[in-house]
Amino acid sequence: MTAPFKSSLTPFVMCADDYGLTPEISAGILELARQECITATSVMSLSPHWADWALPLRELQPLVDVGLHLDWTSSFAVEKGFGTSLPVLMALSTLRLLRLSTIERAVEQQLDLFETHFKAPPDHVDGHQHIHQFPVIRDVLMRVLSRRYDTQDRPWIRIARVAERPASMKAQVINAMGANALEALAVKYGFAHSHYLTGVYNFHGHAELYLQHLHHWLARMPQGTVLMCHPAQGPCGHAPFPQARLWEQEVLRGQPFQALLHSTQTTLVRGSELFRRPDNLNQ
Numbered sequence: 001m002t003a004p005f006k007s008s009l010t011p012f013v014m015c016a017d018d019y020g021l022t023p024e025i026s027a028g029i030l031e032l033a034r035q036e037c038i039t040a041t042s043v044m045s046l047s048p049h050w051a052d053w054a055l056p057l058r059e060l061q062p063l064v065d066v067g068l069h070l071d072w073t074s075s076f077a078v079e080k081g082f083g084t085s086l087p088v089l090m091a092l093s094t095l096r097l098l099r100l101s102t103i104e105r106a107v108e109q110q111l112d113l114f115e116t117h118f119k120a121p122p123d124h125v126d127g128h129q130h131i132h133q134f135p136v137i138r139d140v141l142m143r144v145l146s147r148r149y150d151t152q153d154r155p156w157i158r159i160a161r162v163a164e165r166p167a168s169m170k171a172q173v174i175n176a177m178g179a180n181a182l183e184a185l186a187v188k189y190g191f192a193h194s195h196y197l198t199g200v201y202n203f204h205g206h207a208e209l210y211l212q213h214l215h216h217w218l219a220r221m222p223q224g225t226v227l228m229c230h231p232a233q234g235p236c237g238h239a240p241f242p243q244a245r246l247w248e249q250e251v252l253r254g255q256p257f258q259a260l261l262h263s264t265q266t267t268l269v270r271g272s273e274l275f276r277r278p279d280n281l282n283q
Helices: 023-034 050-058 075-080 086-094 100-118 128-133 137-148 169-176 179-189 207-219 242-252 255-263
Strands: 010-019 040-043 065-070 124-127 196-198 225-229 266-268
Touching (some): 023 050, 023 242, 040 124, 050 100, 065 100, 065 128, 086 128, 100 137, 124 137, 207 255, 242 255, 255 266
Parallel strands (some): 010 040, 065 124
16 A cells, blocks of 8 residues: 655646547647646547547556546437436436436446447546436445456545635535535445545636636645646637637646746646545545
8 A cells, every 4th residue: 555645735637538539638638648747647538539549648647647537418428318417417316317328328428338339447437517426316326337347456436525715606506516426436336536626717818817716725625636628739619618628728838837837836636646645535
C-alpha cells in the first residue's frame, strides 16, 4: 500500500470531460494531456468516435487517469433507445420511475464499450451532466461496479459535490441530485472517491474571465477536489457550449495557468494516486 500523499501544495485532479464526443474535443484533451495540463479525462463510450480515439489515449496512460463518463442525455444515448433529456431524466429518477433493468443494461453497455476499445477497466467513473449520482441510477451503478470489478481493479468515483460557497443555483441543483447519497454508497461498497467538485459556471464569457474563474476555484479549493473542464482544439458546433471549449483550451495550455498553479500553491495529481491512498479512502 502506498504512503500518504505529502506536499506543501494542495493536490487536485484536473479532469477534462467529454472525450470522444467530437474529434475536436478529443484532440484538445490529448494535447493538454501530453503537456501535463490535465490529470484525468472522462470518456463518452457510446460515441461512434470513441473507437478511433481510444488508441492515442491508451498511449498516455502514464500521464492521465481515463474514466467512464456515464451518459443518459446525449444524442448517442437517445439513439441507443434509453436516453432522454436532462429535465425528463431528473424527474423520472427523482420519482423512482426508471426501470432497474434498463439502467443496468445501459451501465453494462457503456462499460463494455469502454473496455473493448481501451483494453482496460476505467480508472474512475463519473457522469455526463452528473447523472451518475441521480436517484436510482447511483444505486444500480454501484451494484454493477461492485459486481464487475475486483478490489484491485475498482475505479474511483467522482462525487459531484460543488465546493463553492455561496453556491450558485446550478451548483445547488447538482448537489441536491445525490452527492451525499453517492458518497455513502461508495463507502458502503468500498470504493475510493473524491470529495468535492469545482469548475461549475454558466459557460458565458471569454478567456480572461475563465482565467479569473480558475483563480477563484483554485484559491478556495478544499482537499479532495476534482476540477472539471471542457476543452476543445477547434470549432465543434454541434457540441454544447462550443465557444467556451475554445477559451478553456486556450487558457489551460498557456503559461498563465501554470503561473496560477504556482500562486495558489496547488498541484495537479492523478485521482488514482490521490484517492486510493489510505488517508483518503472512505473518509
